[in-house]
Amino acid sequence: MPEIRNMTLNFGPQHPAAHGVLRLVLEMDGEVIERADPHIGLLHRGTEKLAESKPFNQSIGYMDRLDYVSMMCNEHAYVMAIERLLGVTPPLRAQYIRVMFDEITRVLNHLMWLGAHGLDIGAMTVFLYCFREREDLMDCYEAVSGTRMHATYYRPGGVYRDLPDRMPQYQASKLRSDKMVRELNANRQGSMLDFIEDFADRFPACVDEYETLLTDNRIWKQRTVDIGIVTPERAQALGFTGPMLRGSGVAWDLRKKQPYEVYHLLDFDIPIGVNGDCYDRYLVRIEEMRQSARIIKQCVQWLRVNPGPVMLADHKLTAPSRADMKGDMESLIHHFKHFTEGYCVPAGEAYAAVEHPKGEFGIYLVSDGANKPYRLKARAPGFPHLAAMNELVQGHMLADVVAIIGTMDIVFGEIDR
C-alpha cells in the first residue's frame, strides 16, 4: 500500500480570497490544515528605500499606497513623524480635520473589510451594500483632495487645504435622469460638513442593515464563532494591534492610551471582544464603525463653529499661497524652494504611530539633518497578523482559512511595502 502523504495546496497569489497577492502554501490532511506557510513580497515596491531619495513631502503620496484602503491614516503617521522631528504642531483646525478624516478612513476601511469578509464567507450582498456607503466617503475624499483614493491630503504643518464649501454634484446624463440626479444631489446641497454630518447621521442605520444580514445569521455564526481563536496573552505576544488585539479582549487603543491630535477631546468608546474568535473581531469592527460615526459628528460640530487656518504660516515648511506668489518675491522663493529642495529636518529620530483601522501603524524616521529621511521604517499592523497565520489556521478547514484571512483584514500594500 502506498504511503499516505499530506496534500500541499498552493493558495494564491491569484486566488479570489487572497486579498491581493497572498500566497499561502497549505499542507492539508484532507480538508484540514496542518500547516500554513504565507509567502510575502509579491507586492514589494521598496517604499521605505524610495523615501530615502526624496524630499520629505514627496513621499506622502507613497504612504497612501501602503495600505491602499486606509490611505489618509498612513499619511497621518508619516506627517506626524516629520512634525515630531521638526517640533511643530499643526493648527487645531487641521488636527480636527485630520481626526475627522482618520475616522472617515476607518469607516472606509471597515466597510471594505466587511464587504470582503462577507464575500469570502459567501455573503455577497453585504459587499455591495458596503460599497454604496463607501461611495459617499470616497466623494468626501475627492471633494477635499481631488482624488478618490490616494489623497496626499495631510502635510507636515496641517492639511493641504480647508474643507470645500460645496460638494461636487452629479450631472444628468443619458443614464441618469434629472429626477435621479435631484435625488442623488439632495444631501449635497450644503457644504462638505453638511454632507459628512448627513452621512454620520444615516450611517448607523446602514450598519444595522449589514448586521441584519450577518450578525444573527446562523450560517454566519457557524462560520465565524470559535474560528481562529487568539488568547489575549498570545495576541500580545504575537504583536497584534487594533481590532485583532481588541477582539481578544485587550483594551488597547492608541487613540485612548497615547492620544494624538485631538482624540483626548472627543467622546468615544473602544469596543473589545471576549473570545478572540472571528465573530468577536467582526463585532468589534462593526462597533468601531458606529463609534467612528460618533467621532465624525463631534468633529463636524467643532469644525462648523471654529474657522481658522489649516496649515502653519511658516513658509520655510509649508507652501505659500498661490496669490502671494504672484506679487511677492519672497513667497516666490519659498514656493520654489518648497517644491524643489523641500525643507531640512533636524537630525534625530522619531517614531509616530496612529491607531490605523487595522492596528498600530507607525513610521520610524531617522534624519541626518538633510531634506530627505536617512531611513524610514513603516510598522505595518498587517505584518504581525499575517505572521500568525500558521498558528491561527492549524486544525481548521480550508474554508476557515478564508474566514481567517478575512478577519485579519490583510492588505498587501502595507505588508510588502
Place this chain on the structure above:
Amino acid sequence: MIAQLAAQLSFLPAPLVAVLMILLKILIIVLPLMGCVAYTTLLERKVIGYMQVRIGPNRVTLLGLDFLRGWGQPIADALKLMTKEIVIPDGANRFLFLAAPVVALAPALAAWAVVPFGGELTLTNINAGLLYILALTSLGVYGIIIAGWASNSKYAFLGAMRSAAQIVSYEIAMGFALVGVLTAAGSLNLGAIVEAQRGSVLHWYWLPLFPLCLIYFISGVAETNRAPFDVSEGESEIVAGFHVEYSGMAFALFFLAEYANMILISALTAVLFFGGWLSPLPAFLSDLPVIGTLLGDGIHWFVFKTAFFLFCFLWFRATFPRYRYDQIMRLGWKVFLPITIVWIVLVGAAVVWQLPPWFTRP
C-alpha cells in the same frame, strides 16, 4: 395535436412514426427548457442585481429594441462561450475531461421526461416516475466527480470530493422526504401524486408534509450545488471547484446542467408539494366564462409555482453566507435525516388511520 400529426404520417411504418413523435415531444420539452435555462441566467443576474442595489445586465438588446435592453445577454454569452477555446490542461484525462460535462447535463435533461406539466402533458407517464427522478438526479453528481478527477487540479479534486460527500448525505434526506410523499399519495406516478393533492390549497402536501417539504427543497438546493451549499465550487475557497479548469462550451454545459437542475428541483417541489398544475383558487371559478381557463387548473399554475421556487434559489444566493463543508454534513445527517424519519412514521400512521382531510381514501 400530436395525434393528428401522427395520423397524417400514417403512410410511414408505425414504429418510425412512434419514434418521430417521441423525438418531437422531446424537442417540445427540451427547446423551451434550454430557453428557460438561458434566461434563468439573465433572471439571476437581474434579480440579484436589484437585491444588491445595482442594475444587472442592461446593454445587449434584442433586435435593437430599447425596451429589451439586457435581453440579448444570454445569447451573447452563449455565442461567446461557443467560440471560446476549450483548454484541456496538461495531465488531464482527455476523454473523461470532455465526457464529464455531458454526464452532468444529460441526467438534468433526461429527468424532465416524467415531469407532468399539466393533466396529460408529460413525455412518459410511467408508474415509477418518482424512482426515475431520484435515480437521475443522483446521476448528475458523476459529472462533477469525473470533472474534478479528470482535471488533474487540486482545487477541482477538492471540489469533487466535497460534492460527492454532500450529495451522498443529501440524497438520503431527499429520498426520505419523497418516501413521505409517496406514502401520502400511495403512488410513485407523478401525475397521480398531483391528483392526490386535489381539493384546495390546504390539501396540497406542503401542509401535512410541511417538514418534508422544507427538507426536500433545501436538499434540492444542496443537490444543485447552489448557495448556501455551493461548497463544491466555493468561489472564495476552491476558486471554482470542480469546473476550475473548464472553459468555453465545456464550461457552459456545466452551467446549463446547474440551471436545468435548479428548474427541475423547482418544478418537482411544485409537483410534489404544491399541487403541480392544480389551481389554488376555489373550483367554481374555473367554470366562469373566458377567464375560467386561467383561474382553473392548467400548465400556467405549474409554471408560476416553478418560477416562484426558482426565485427562491436566487433569493437564497443573494442572502446567505456559504456553509462550511462539514457543517453541511452535520445539517444533513443530524438534522434533516432524523426529522424526515420521524415524519415518515407520523405520515405512515396518518395514512393507516386515514386522518382527514388529507389521508382519507375515496
